[in-house]
Amino acid sequence: MHRLALEKRTLGVSFLPSGKAQVLVWAPLAEQVELILNEGNTSVPLKKEDFGYWSVITDVIVPGDPYKFRLNDEQEFPDPASLFQATGVHGASQAFDETAFSWTDDAWQNLPLQDYVLYELHTGAFTQDGTFAGLEEKLDYLINLGVTAVELMPVAQFPGDRNWGYDGVFPFAVQDSYGGPEALQHLVNACHQKGLAVILDVVYNHFGPEGNYLGAYGPYFTNKYNTPWGPAINFDDAYCDGVRRYFTENLLMWFRDFHIDAVRLDAVHAIKDFSPVHILREMKEQVNQLMEITGRTHYMIVELDLNDTRFINPLEEQGYGMDAQWIDEFHHALRVTVTGENTGYYSDFTGICDLAKAYRDAYVYDGQFSPHRQKTFGVKAEDNPGQQFIVFTQNHDQVGNRMLGERLNELVSFEMQKLAAGAVILSPFLPMLWMGEEYAETSRFQYFVSHTDPDLLEAVRQGRKAEFAAFLAQGEAPDPMAEETFLSSKLQWELLEAEPHKTMHGYYKKLLKLRKEFPALKHLNRKCLEVQENEAHKTLMV
Amino acid sequence: MHRLALEKRTLGVSFLPSGKAQVLVWAPLAEQVELILNEGNTSVPLKKEDFGYWSVITDVIVPGDPYKFRLNDEQEFPDPASLFQATGVHGASQAFDETAFSWTDDAWQNLPLQDYVLYELHTGAFTQDGTFAGLEEKLDYLINLGVTAVELMPVAQFPGDRNWGYDGVFPFAVQDSYGGPEALQHLVNACHQKGLAVILDVVYNHFGPEGNYLGAYGPYFTNKYNTPWGPAINFDDAYCDGVRRYFTENLLMWFRDFHIDAVRLDAVHAIKDFSPVHILREMKEQVNQLMEITGRTHYMIVELDLNDTRFINPLEEQGYGMDAQWIDEFHHALRVTVTGENTGYYSDFTGICDLAKAYRDAYVYDGQFSPHRQKTFGVKAEDNPGQQFIVFTQNHDQVGNRMLGERLNELVSFEMQKLAAGAVILSPFLPMLWMGEEYAETSRFQYFVSHTDPDLLEAVRQGRKAEFAAFLAQGEAPDPMAEETFLSSKLQWELLEAEPHKTMHGYYKKLLKLRKEFPALKHLNRKCLEVQENEAHKTLMV
Numbered sequence A, B: 001m002h003r004l005a006l007e008k009r010t011l012g013v014s015f016l017p018s019g020k021a022q023v024l025v026w027a028p029l030a031e032q033v034e035l036i037l038n039e040g041n042t043s044v045p046l047k048k049e050d051f052g053y054w055s056v057i058t059d060v061i062v063p064g065d066p067y068k069f070r071l072n073d074e075q076e077f078p079d080p081a082s083l084f085q086a087t088g089v090h091g092a093s094q095a096f097d098e099t100a101f102s103w104t105d106d107a108w109q110n111l112p113l114q115d116y117v118l119y120e121l122h123t124g125a126f127t128q129d130g131t132f133a134g135l136e137e138k139l140d141y142l143i144n145l146g147v148t149a150v151e152l153m154p155v156a157q158f159p160g161d162r163n164w165g166y167d168g169v170f171p172f173a174v175q176d177s178y179g180g181p182e183a184l185q186h187l188v189n190a191c192h193q194k195g196l197a198v199i200l201d202v203v204y205n206h207f208g209p210e211g212n213y214l215g216a217y218g219p220y221f222t223n224k225y226n227t228p229w230g231p232a233i234n235f236d237d238a239y240c241d242g243v244r245r246y247f248t249e250n251l252l253m254w255f256r257d258f259h260i261d262a263v264r265l266d267a268v269h270a271i272k273d274f275s276p277v278h279i280l281r282e283m284k285e286q287v288n289q290l291m292e293i294t295g296r297t298h299y300m301i302v303e304l305d306l307n308d309t310r311f312i313n314p315l316e317e318q319g320y321g322m323d324a325q326w327i328d329e330f331h332h333a334l335r336v337t338v339t340g341e342n343t344g345y346y347s348d349f350t351g352i353c354d355l356a357k358a359y360r361d362a363y364v365y366d367g368q369f370s371p372h373r374q375k376t377f378g379v380k381a382e383d384n385p386g387q388q389f390i391v392f393t394q395n396h397d398q399v400g401n402r403m404l405g406e407r408l409n410e411l412v413s414f415e416m417q418k419l420a421a422g423a424v425i426l427s428p429f430l431p432m433l434w435m436g437e438e439y440a441e442t443s444r445f446q447y448f449v450s451h452t453d454p455d456l457l458e459a460v461r462q463g464r465k466a467e468f469a470a471f472l473a474q475g476e477a478p479d480p481m482a483e484e485t486f487l488s489s490k491l492q493w494e495l496l497e498a499e500p501h502k503t504m505h506g507y508y509k510k511l512l513k514l515r516k517e518f519p520a521l522k523h524l525n526r527k528c529l530e531v532q533e534n535e536a537h538k539t540l541m542v
Helices: A132-136 A139-145 A180-194 A240-257 A279-294 A328-339 A344-348 A352-361 A396-400 A414-425 A454-467 A469-474 A483-487 A493-497 A501-517 B132-136 B139-145 B180-194 B240-257 B279-294 B328-339 B344-348 B352-361 B396-400 B414-425 B454-467 B469-474 B483-487 B493-497 B501-517
Strands: A012-015 A021-026 A033-037 A042-045 A053-058 A066-071 A118-121 A149-152 A170-174 A197-202 A221-227 A230-233 A262-265 A299-302 A324-326 A368-370 A375-377 A389-391 A430-434 A532-534 A539-541 B012-015 B021-026 B033-037 B042-045 B053-058 B066-071 B118-121 B149-152 B170-174 B197-202 B221-227 B230-233 B262-265 B299-303 B324-326 B368-370 B375-377 B389-391 B430-434 B532-534 B539-541
Touching: A021 A240, A033 A053, A042 A053, A132 A180, A139 A180, A139 A501, A170 A180, A170 A240, A180 A197, A197 A240, A240 A262, A240 A279, A240 B375, A279 A299, A328 A344, A328 A352, A328 A389, A328 A414, A352 A532, A352 A539, A375 B240, A414 A430, A414 A501, A454 A469, A493 A501, B021 B240, B033 B053, B042 B053, B132 B180, B139 B180, B139 B501, B170 B180, B170 B240, B180 B197, B197 B240, B240 B262, B240 B279, B279 B299, B328 B344, B328 B352, B328 B389, B328 B414, B352 B532, B352 B539, B414 B430, B414 B501, B454 B469, B493 B501
Parallel strands: A118 A149, A118 A430, A149 A197, A197 A262, A262 A299, A299 A324, A324 A389, A389 A430, B118 B149, B118 B430, B149 B197, B197 B262, B262 B299, B299 B324, B324 B389, B389 B430
Antiparallel strands: A012 A021, A021 A053, A033 A042, A033 A066, A221 A230, A221 B221, A368 A375, A532 A539, B012 B021, B021 B053, B033 B042, B033 B066, B221 B230, B368 B375, B532 B539
């Protein structure tokens, strides 16, 4: 039987040293599976194996060949483990040898987590070019700024060529419009040669609404749980073994075959898993084994809307072993302090006292009643060091989920923005910048998609309008489908030469330099930290 | 604010030393709440407090008074924390002073868990009388048999007067047709005076389909999870604090005010809770505190369809701290060994090898692929002692969920039944008998209900027919609604005087005596146990 292998990819089409291809598909309810090439003119039957897997070793397919699978002698579908969808989510998969790249990063060693200074960016909007190649040209800029780790918003293939990335439907495939898998390998290699770590945003809690053919292959979803995106991904119901392996292989692939240093796992609170061993814990155990084999270090960082240390506690303490988590609460406390906003989830925060608590305890809610959530929320994180928490003045969500996509600098004064940046960069946590904030970029980051299904498009448009109906006074929500919405979200690099952007850029550089050079600021032990807040004067001394 | 108190009941109507009643209702979305007495002629407004509670202290209500609550000046409903529904689930609640009973069990001390020999019974079907008073008359019989703990199937108020108990809708109220709350206190007192422990079956994973008025009071349910019974009880969504407190108070009440020694928590795998602190763990922490205060000992035993030691591991090891769990797998392995059945969940078992594994490892599936579940199932339980596992040759489910409700002795020979009884009673686990098996009772235990809602009745009838459509050759499924189905499920005590029942009864007594007297058989450490199976000869040496 083909089992998950740490050393190499097993799902999908993989090339063996002999040059032959090993093909492996999980389709536990299928009666027949064939590999289809040459636009349907060549078909190779796969043999049924244990536990719903189908496989064949063949020499009819070589890297670059388009292929699909035909199920039950009926319909043809792209490969769930496709590495490249050269013609988009509905087209054929394209065979790719992920082991062929000539890496020159042997000397690279991942940074200690406490030295991470993160920079979140959207590949499409970061440069005019909107590709990995375009991004590569900016690496020196980032290094010069003082960033140590580039965090890419999801690059898994999504429908069309404009999307934040959370509508991905091929977790193993690298977005064609960004340059595909080889360009990603090239980018990571370049980062490593320059001393930058690479964090990849991966989505294991839902699939996008267009181009998801997984249902044809097997029970990837379960009705046991309801999520904002419909039925949950099946991590603990019947047939979950195949689904768990699928995502575990995916994670191992990014680390092993793309040399990714860390992943940012999207919204892991929406991964519903009551198994005795939570999928995140199982993944961590596998990654630990991979690191034993390769000698490289990899981190797992989670986006987590729960103040629950179970996720970040070590495996030995029955935790899931995640290395770090985003703490939105720090953001919310800071945001309310600088803008006074009080709607939605901001209503749980009052300002400087919450910020003081975040400095002291990481979690603001660690056992108190949350009016917004209408329940007691959180546990204490006193034993979790500062490097387990990622903080920011803004991220893609906090900016892009506003109706108009305004960045913080559009909402507060120049001086206030500087204060906020200082609060983050000099915190006893890991700071993360959102692309462009370092020079007070003025372009808004808006919600954009390029679905091709007209019904879906109309539904997204209407949904967006309804969501922001109460904000009509501020104008109309931009059309997510319009190319213009995407184009206007791109960074305007020319601003760097103008004021006040130049000054802000210099200020960020100085802050990051301070953090790097002063030992006290690199010390992420909150227990050595004194925090004094004064609500009346709205001051905070750290 | 009224908080959960360990020392006394707070929800519902409780009587103070002054004679006045303290009334507390959780209705977080209500605009107005009134206590209604005298068939609507007296109303006392409740005052809104924090966190959705409403309360008043009043002298207009005394024990025995019928009452309801009127919500929003509109409809009237019985009390969610009612102790007595003297006229059934749709009628008024009846005030009851749970502290008024004159206990005479001061000398009683709960038995060490390892000395538990359990006897599961259905109060209605155990005697002709079908009440707690009827049951009391049989206590000497049970003691003479060698039983040490009586386990009552659920007694929470259900619709009508015939029900297994899993359709309960008032977790705090004791079924009127069994004799109500005072009769239960009387029974427990009598058990304790005779040296018997009492286990109560409580259902915290669903409510019955008729007479459930909780929805009028608050968000007791959540759509986040789907269960076989519809939306899950809300243990982790918005407003869950009130729901968690409701069930925690319920558990504390049985222990504190009814002197229950242990609970058997129904199907805890269907309690969906992703909170940082699982509700079972939270309950255990509260029970530990209660035991500190009262000096009495109480156990929490769970029915659990998961081989997951997280539930039964100690709190210190991040477990939920449950004292013991039922292991259906031991039953299934034994059952397949003695009957050769192979459909449904029995298809995961082949016979004597599985039974040998159950003796050695408690869990049969502890990391293997389960064909019936279509996934890898279970973890190892090597550090969990034998007293954490309850075993049986049959229970109410294994008998009653058959179309015709046949007991094991109807399906296997007299000698085989004896062998099976020996396998359970001399096992390194806690043995449980199912009422009547000790004398090879011939009446079948069938599925019976007495809903009053005609649409629901018809649905149950049709559902039952459809469930057993494949078994038409064996005859027709008995009508769950017919009184005859209930009456014919009652024990026939006169059999005890006839053969072969008399012989079987003597045999069980001897087995239980052996278990009690031989130190080796009281030793519940599987690590001192040698098991040798021989599949060809179908023998097992322990």
